[in-house]
Amino acid sequence: MGPASALAAQAARPAPAATEAAADPAALRRGEQVYSRCVACHAIEANRTGPQHCGLFGRSAGTAPGYDAYSPAMRDAKIVWDDRSLDRFLQAPTEFLPGTTMGYAGVKDARERAELIAWLRVATRAGKACSVAR
Numbered sequence: 001m002g003p004a005s006a007l008a009a010q011a012a013r014p015a016p017a018a019t020e021a022a023a024d025p026a027a028l029r030r031g032e033q034v035y036s037r038c039v040a041c042h043a044i045e046a047n048r049t050g051p052q053h054c055g056l057f058g059r060s061a062g063t064a065p066g067y068d069a070y071s072p073a074m075r076d077a078k079i080v081w082d083d084r085s086l087d088r089f090l091q092a093p094t095e096f097l098p099g100t101t102m103g104y105a106g107v108k109d110a111r112e113r114a115e116l117i118a119w120l121r122v123a124t125r126a127g128k129a130c131s132v133a134r
């Protein structure tokens with residue numbers, strides 16, 4: 001895609017609200033609270049029922065180090081995790097990725113999703129160690 005059409009695509013699809021939430025400490029704190037719905041299965045730096053989230057942004061779906069329980073759907077998905085893909089997946093996991101074994105209905109509220117994603121970006125920043133423990 002050339003620069004002109006890339007710009008047009010950006011204009012047609014405005015950046016998600018996570019960008020705004022990232023600049024607001026109160027929104028980040030609310031995002032951390034939303035993550036409490038995930039910790040039954042996830043941790044940032046340890047594999048549990050679900051894969052660890054360290055290094056999530058920019059990582060291909062299905063590639064968390066040491067996590068060997070991915071569904072074929074997740075393993076074979078051609079998804080790179082970023083604000084947009086996370087927004088769509090977390091809204092309705094099984095609709096966005098049929099066959100996923102993530103047993104969670106989704107975060108339906110758009111603002112909550114944006115705040116969660118903004119917090120995740122900070123909490124999973126590259127450079128944080130991923131655990132290789134099972």
Ligand code: HEC
Binds near residue numbers: 049061070071073074
């Ligand atoms: C009931 C357990 C459970 C809950 C609750 C849960 N997840 Fe998951 N999650 C999983 C499992 C299992 C997978 C792997 C799914 C697969 O392979 O299809 C997964 C996968 C993911 C992935 C893909 C990671 C990768 O390595 O590609 C992301 C992102 C994710 N979850 C985020 C969340 C967030 C954010 C929440 C809270 C809003 C959440 N999950 C709640 C179990 C859960």
